[in-house]
Amino acid sequence: MLALRKIERAVDGLSLDEIEAPGLPPSGYAKIKVSKAGICGTDLAIFNWVPFLRHMKVPVVLGHEISGIVEAVGEGVSRVKVGDFVSVESHIPCGKCYNCLRGFTHVCENTRYPGVHIDGGFAAYTNLPEQILWVVDRDVAADIAAMFEPFGIAVHAAMDGVGVSGMNIVIAGCGPIGLMTIMAARALGANTIVATDRNTMRLGEAAKRGADFCINVDTGDLKTRIIEALPNGPDVFVDFSAAAESIQVAGDVVAGGGEIRLMAAPAGTIELKIERWLHRGLTIRGLHGRRLFATWIHAMRLVKDRRVDLKPLISHVLPLNEAREGFREALAGRSLKILIDPT
Ligand SMILES: [Zn+2]
Ligand SMILES: [Zn+2]
Incomplete structure (x- = not known):
């Protein structure tokens, strides 16, 4: 073969x-x-x-x-x-x-x-x-x-921690799994979804899949643009970019008591200024793969009920x-x- x-x-x-x-x-x-x-x-x-x-x-x-x-x-x-x-x-x-x-x-x-x-x-x-x-x-x-394997990561990203229901969220990185996370978050009742990337084709796709605001990270200051879309900051920031700049912005813009979900590992050591993160009581969660097999059960429901295509x-x-x-x-x-x- x-x-x-x-x-x-x-x-x-x-x-x-x-x-x-x-x-x-x-x-x-x-x-x-x-x-x-x-x-x-x-x-x-x-x-x-x-x-x-x-x-x-x-x-x-x-x-x-x-x-x-x-x-x-x-x-x-x-x-x-x-x-x-x-x-x-x-x-x-x-x-x-x-x-x-x-x-x-x-x-x-x-x-x-x-x-x-x-x-x-x-x-x-x-x-x-x-x-x-x-x-x-x-x-x-x-x-x-x-x-289903990558979609499971998206469902895990959406359901982890406090979930997405009723939440304003930023999804940084619109590769296939970022896009799937937009779809899962939409289906699971997210309020406002902000997507970021530097690939215009993928940002266009993010808009079609349910993102309310699509920000090109190469156009203007990322933090300012997120705050323009979500004046109180997001409740949840899901990072697929693994870029130090995006993770720093995540900690700086997330609302007090909010959550950062890290989905992708930076290749090496990165420097972050986290003083304000502590003072605002942020939760940082590292995510990997899917829950076996709880995430599969939830992912199947979204597909079978045609809530995600x-x-x-x-x-x-x-x-x-x-x-x-x-x-x-x-x-x-x-x-x-x-x-x-x-x-
Ligand atoms: Zn894979
Ligand atoms: Zn083991």
Whole structure:
């Protein structure tokens, strides 16, 4: 089968190779015939060979945002059966560490990921642990089911802490997950939503998906422009940008007692002036992945009840042999969600 792999420990290092399809799944695993697999920001970070991903297995088949059909099951598998249509949770928790034991499996100390530590979904077939498979109704399109993993991050971002209901919020960064967060926040009853980015195409999309104000961070002073839109400051500031300037502004504009949710990690050390943050009683929350599987349950409801339609966020569906083109478009910021079709 054809597979898109990371084969070299270097920038790019990707290769489209003919490899042997996985055999019968081992105990606890299911063999998935991949329907669609999305290109994620993590895949771009793997392409760019950022330091925090250099522990990954190489060579490895990339792709962790997957939908597909269960083709075979290994010994002891009970969560799924042959013929089930599934979406894939990308975190494989160990179930044994201190965090797992306390119910924080999404921040497991020993998390492994398909497409990083084990072969992922940019191929016709992949063997995955049953514990990360989520059965989806057949009436959900394969394209949509492949987007549940990133959509789960958006739903987690919207529901964490004090949530969004009745709140004025800023969403900084309008990549696919930022846009999904705008949609989830709208569906979950946010009051005013302010979106920021420097990509005009994405800001245009943010307006279409429910943002009331869209601010280009390169036009004028960011803090001033947020206060123009929300004179009392936002109740919640969700940051996907990982930019020091955005995080500093978050702490400076959030209303007293408000919340900052950090969704993306700055690449290195950043400097922040936090004196006023303490005096105003802010809460800062770091978020990672999705709650297993509480977030999936809530995300499914939004999709099934048609309160969120993820389809407009798909900008490209490419055959596997054009996956490189997908990476090029995503790296250039000319895309929303890109799906790879390995069938
Ligand atoms: Zn992802
Ligand atoms: Zn664990």
